[in-house]
Every structure is written in structure tokens, then in C-alpha cells.
Amino acid sequence: MELLWEIAGWAGAAAILSAYLAVSMGWMKAGKGFQMANLFGAVAFIINGTLHGAWPSVFTNVAWFLISAVALVRMRATDGPAAAAAEAPQVQYPGVPDTTGQMAVVEVLTGAIPVVAPRPTMAPAPVACSAPAMAEGQRLAV
Incomplete structure (x- = not known):
């Protein structure tokens, strides 16, 4: 069992040092991955330090x-739905139905001034019928 705690201590050291190296070299941002590596490393050091009676190390790692x-x-609190919506604006592609209820920007082909028009909430349903050819002037009852 003691070997397991020694391995945990070395794994903690590897986690903390590799996260620090990755952030310092610009390979990784100091975000969630960095903090998770530090969290794991600190827990491993706390266990290892407690078993060895290294109390200054335990205190530091707590x-x-x-x-x-x-x-x-704090990262989780700032990554809520409102923050995600503020950071990543919705993109509306031509031909794709709008489900956001936002306004559409339509560019006028003849001028450089964009025109803003409300997007319809529902598109009219296509009417499909199979009727025989009708003479001119006849109406189809729908």
C-alpha cells in the first residue's frame, strides 16, 4: 500500500510540473485543465506528505x-449560460431556419447600406396538390 502512495506522490509531482511547463511554454492556457492538474497534484502531495509526516508540505498543498x-x-460560475451566450454570438446562415427569434441583417445588393428586417417566426407551409391540368380561368378550391 505504501508503494501506491509513493506512486500517487510522484504522479502529483508530474501533474503539477507538466501543467506549469505547458502554461509557461504557451502550449496551454491557465484555464480549467491547468487548475485540474494542480488540484490533482495537490491532493496527491497531501496524501504523500501526510504519510511521511512532512507537515510544511501538507500545509502548502492544502x-x-x-x-x-x-x-x-469561479470559472464554473462565469461559464454559465449567460456567459456562454455573451461570448459566442449566434450565427445565422442563409437558408437555415432561425430559431433564435433575433433580427436578420439583409444586405441590399445595389447599395452598401445594410437593411435590418425582422425574421418571420414561421415560414408558410408549402401547399402540395395533385390536380389535373386546369383550363385558364379555373380556380382550385383549397
Whole structure:
């Protein structure tokens, strides 16, 4: 069992050092992945330090754990639905029905000034009928 805790301590060291290296070299942003690696590494160091009686290391890693945990909670709070909507605006492609209820921007082909028009909420349903050819002037009863 002691070997398992030693492996956990070394895995924690690898997690923290690799996350620090990746952020320092610009391979990774200091975001959720970085904080998760720090959280995992701190927990592993806390377990290892407790078993070895290395109390200054345990204290430091409890603080390290708390800092990472608070950072992750704050990231989760700012990544809510409202934040996601503010960061990633909806893109409306031509020919794709609009489900957002927003306004559509229509460009006038002859001028450089865009015209804003409300997008219809429902498109009229196509009417399909199979009627025999009608003479001119006849009406189809629908």
C-alpha cells in the first residue's frame, strides 16, 4: 500500500510540473485543465506528505488545493449560460431556419447600406396538390 502512495506522490509531482511547463511554454492556457492538474497534484502531495509526516508540505498543498478549487468554482460560475451566450454570438446562415427569434441583417445588393428586417417566426407551409391540368380561368378550391 505504501508503494501506491509513493506512486500517487510522484504522479502529483508530474501533474503539477507538466501543467506549469505547458502554461509557461504557451502550449496551454491557465484555464480549467491547468487548475485540474494542480488540484490533482495537490491532493496527491497531501496524501504523500501526510504519510511521511512532512507537515510544511501538507500545509502548502492544502493551500494549493484550496486556491485551485476556488479558481475552478469561479470559472464554473462565469461559464454559465449567460456567459456562454455573451461570448459566442449566434450565427445565422442563409437558408437555415432561425430559431433564435433575433433580427436578420439583409444586405441590399445595389447599395452598401445594410437593411435590418425582422425574421418571420414561421415560414408558410408549402401547399402540395395533385390536380389535373386546369383550363385558364379555373380556380382550385383549397
